[in-house]
Amino acid sequence: xxxxxxxxxxxxxxxxxxxxxxxxxxxxxxxxxxxxxxxxxxxxxxxxxxxxxxxxxxxxxxxxxxxxxxxxxxxxxxxxxxxxxxxxxxxxxxxxxxxxxxxxxxxxxxxxxxxxxxxxxxxxxxxxxxxxxxxxxxxxxxxxxxxxxxxxxxxxxxxxxxxxxxxxxxxxxxxxxxxxxxxxxxxxxxxxxxxxxxxxxxxxxxxxxxxxxxxxxxxxxxxxxxxxxxxxxxxxxxxxxxxxxxxxxxxxxxxxxxxxxxxxxxxxxxxxxxx
Amino acid sequence: xxxxxxxxxxxxxxxxxxxxxxxxxxxxxxxxxxxxxxxxxxxxxxxxxxxxxxxxxxxxxxxxxxxxxxxxxxxxxxxxxxxxxxxxxxxxxxxxxxxxxxxxxxxxxxxxxxxxxxxxxxxxxxxxxxxxxxxxxxxxxxxxxxxxxxxxxxxxxxxxxxxxxxxxxxxxxxxxxxxxxxxxxxxxxxxxxxxxxxxxxxxxxxxxxxxxxxxxxxxxxxxxxxxxxxxxxxxxxxxxxxxxxxxxxxxxxxxxxxxxxxxxxxxxxxxxxxx
Numbered sequence: 158x159x160x161x162x163x164x165x166x167x168x169x170x171x172x173x174x175x176x177x178x179x180x181x182x183x184x185x186x187x188x189x190x191x192x193x194x195x196x197x198x199x200x201x202x203x204x205x206x207x208x209x210x211x212x213x214x215x216x217x218x219x220x221x222x223x224x225x226x227x228x229x230x231x232x233x234x235x236x237x238x239x240x241x242x243x244x245x246x247x248x249x250x251x252x253x254x255x256x257x258x259x260x261x262x263x264x265x266x267x268x269x270x271x272x273x274x275x276x277x278x279x280x281x282x283x284x285x286x287x288x289x290x291x292x293x294x295x296x297x298x299x300x301x302x303x304x305x306x307x308x309x310x311x312x313x314x315x316x317x318x319x320x321x322x323x324x325x326x327x328x329x330x331x332x333x334x335x336x337x338x339x340x341x342x343x344x345x346x347x348x349x350x351x352x353x354x355x356x357x358x359x360x361x362x363x364x365x366x367x368x369x370x371x372x373x374x375x376x377x378x379x380x381x382x383x384x385x386x387x388x389x390x391x392x393x394x395x396x397x398x399x400x401x402x403x404x405x406x407x408x409x410x411x412x413x414x415x416x417x418x419x420x421x422x423x424x425x426x427x428x429x430x431x432x
Numbered sequence: 433x434x435x436x437x438x439x440x441x442x443x444x445x446x447x448x449x450x451x452x453x454x455x456x457x458x459x460x461x462x463x464x465x466x467x468x469x470x471x472x473x474x475x476x477x478x479x480x481x482x483x484x485x486x487x488x489x490x491x492x493x494x495x496x497x498x499x500x501x502x503x504x505x506x507x508x509x510x511x512x513x514x515x516x517x518x519x520x521x522x523x524x525x526x527x528x529x530x531x532x533x534x535x536x537x538x539x540x541x542x543x544x545x546x547x548x549x550x551x552x553x554x555x556x557x558x559x560x561x562x563x564x565x566x567x568x569x570x571x572x573x574x575x576x577x578x579x580x581x582x583x584x585x586x587x588x589x590x591x592x593x594x595x596x597x598x599x600x601x602x603x604x605x606x607x608x609x610x611x612x613x614x615x616x617x618x619x620x621x622x623x624x625x626x627x628x629x630x631x632x633x634x635x636x637x638x639x640x641x642x643x644x645x646x647x648x649x650x651x652x653x654x655x656x657x658x659x660x661x662x663x664x665x666x667x668x669x670x671x672x673x674x675x676x677x678x679x680x681x682x683x684x685x686x687x688x689x690x691x692x693x694x695x696x697x698x699x700x701x702x703x704x705x706x707x
Contacts, residue, residue: 210531256485256544258590264539269531300589307582314575315533 159401160394161322161381164374170382172363177327179384188393195396196236202403206271207241209410213268213317216399217276219285219369220324221362222352223334225385226277229324232392233399234275243268246277259283259301260308267312280305281321284369289361302372309378318402319378322395323370324385328359434676435669436597436656439649445657447638452602454659463668470671471511477678481546482516484685488543488592491674492551494560494644495599496637497627498609500660501552504599507667508674509550518543521552534558534576535583542587555580556596559644564636577647584653593677594653597670598645599660603634 160181164170180188206212216234218226230244245266254262260280268274284305288298309319326334335352338344355362374380381398385391435456439445455463481487491509493501505519520541529537535555543549559580563573584594601609610627613619630637649655656673660666 213531253544256488256546257542258586258592260586261539261542264536267532267536269528271531297589304582304586304589307579307586311533311535311579311582314572314579317533 159397160390161383161398163398164370164380164382165376166374168371168374170367170371172325172367172382175325175382175384177325177330177384177386180387180390183390183393185387185389188389192232192389192393192396195393195400196233198400199233199396199403200236200238202400202407203237203242203273205407205410205414206273206403207238208271209413210271211316211410211413212406213270213312213315214273214399214403215268215276215312215317215319216273217279217281217319217321218324219279219281219322219366220385221326221331221359222355223331223338224324224326225388225391226324227347228388229322229392229395230275230277233396234273237273241271242273242275244275244277247279247282260304264308268317270316279321280308281369281373285362285365288365289358302368305373306375306378309373309375313377318406320399320402321373321378321380322383322398323366323380324383324391326385328356330386331356434672435665436658436673438673439645439655439657440651441649443646443649445642445646447600447642447657450600450657450659452600452605452659452661455662455665458665458668460662460664463664467507467664467668467671470668470675471508473675474508474671474678475511475513477675477682478512478517478548480682480685480689481548481678482513483546484688485546486591486685486688487681488545488587488590489548489674489678490543490551490587490592490594491548492554492556492594492596493599494554494556494597494641495660496601496606496634497630498606498613499599499601500663500666501599502622503663504597504667504670505550505552508671509548512548516546517548517550519550519552522554522557535579539583543592545591554596555583556644556648560637560640563640564633577643580648581650581653584648584650588652593681595674595677596648596653596655597658597673598641598655599658599666601660603631605661606631 162175183191206214218229220226234242234244247262250262263276263280266274266276283293284298284301287293313319335356338347338352370380370382381394383391383394383398437450458466481489493504495501509517509519522537525537538551538555541549541551555576558568559573559576562568588594610631613622613627645655645657656669658666658669658673
């Protein structure tokens with residue numbers, strides 16, 4: 158069963174309809190046990206993906222400050238083989254990036270066949286922070302939903318499995334986490350002066366996220382609303398969705414490996430290195 | 433007046449309707465005189481484009497073997513300041529390029545604001561040579577016209593002036609030029625064994641070019657059919673079209689320079705270097 162809510166068409170969802178505390182009635186220990194199994198499964202699927210070299214996986218992580226993007230990467234993606242798995246973080250654009258269309262810096266970082274790439278923030282910032290802070294005129298960011306849909310269609314038609322996660326926390330939970338960051342010397346470096354300021358735009362971000370989720374969901378590039386107040390459940394929900402998306406290709410990838418007669422890891426390596 | 437035939441909407445042109453020998457009734461000396469003036473104009477417009485930093489120019493050169501892509505770059509673009517003008521040549525894709533969607537390597541090379549980029553071959557190869565030689569299934573290359581149109585729309589909405597030139601030579605002219613390359617030691621290096629072979633696919637390429645021109649012409653990203661049997665006229669026609677496309681922005685760029693109070697080249701340089 159799925160733990161995150163999957164959006165695959167044009168919707169008119171409201172974020173308030175999703176409970177950030179949701180945990181499917183699981184206890185933390187149960188959730189962690191399930192995650193362990195999913196992790197092993199994911200590691201196996203990554204190896205197959207890599208060796209078969211027929212598909213790519215693009216995982217987009219979005220969410221408000223403190224929603225747990227870094228934590229998700231560390232826990233869910235951490236165990237993966239970094240040969241064939243990379244994280245691309247999109248911060249404030251550089252001058253060179255701003256001199257190009259908004260997808261220029263994004264497209265460069267998309268995964269090649271056999272690879273998994275995790276976007277820590279993404280092209281969606283260009284309809285989120287840009288909209289909320291009016292960094293571009295309405296006309297410009299409004300046109301971007303179409304550009305994003307076209308871009309993701311291009312990727313999926315080239316065999317990229319595109320999965321987008323909105324890590325859904327409550328306003329109270331964010332306050333809690335920001336206070337923790339202030340008080341915990343080991344977390345203080347994660348707190349920037351801007352975080353409390355951004356919080357003032359909570360409702361604007363809500364509207365911006367709702368539009369992005371509603372306008373850019375497709376069967377080939379779904380959004381997942383991930384209940385993220387409980388970190389263990391957030392990790393479980395993301396891992397479950399990634400495994401569920403890759404699993405249907407398992408047989409095809411196995412078959413591919415059999416076709417080319419690969420047996421050992423070393424053979425797989427040598428095979429992948431071929432042009 | 434325009435020397436190349438501009439296509440700005442969905443058409444059903446046939447290449448046989450365009451005379452590759454066309455020269456607008458000009459004599460070679462007249463044409464060369466005109467080109468000299470256009471070159472000076474283009475150099476001036478480039479300087480403004482660069483200093484204003486508001487637009488980019490993308491020039492796509494396509495044509496059969498020997499149609500004069502290299503010659504056009506040398507003669508028409510050669511005089512431009514290479515600070516702010518680069519050529520991107522797209523050869524047989526590398527393994528890394530093939531592991532991504534067909535626009536991945538193309539998008540990376542698009543010009544930033546203030547810059548001119550010339551594509552020596554381009555994303556159109558993915559609906560030309562790929563189609564003719566069946567490097568991809570029908571379904572795959574047919575879907576690419578839409579992807580190309582979406583991509584060029586993205587670029588033009590980010591203030592890129594997109595101009596695409598098909599250098600139109602006759603089959604007889606190509607034969608002549610291939611023979612010349614065989615006999616001229618200084619040109620022999622330009623001849624590859626594949627050139628005579630590709631010639632066998634003349635009609636297939638004609639159909640592929642006709643579809644690309646007919647399906648991917650738009651007011652914001654026009655194709656130009658350039659009569660190219662006469663090299664001097666080909667150069668003239670391309671230069672004329674580029675100047676005509678940039679000229680309408682002249683006042684806006686001048687105004688921008690006045691706004692920021694730029695006077696000398698040094699000031700312009702310093703201005704451009706700012707983030």
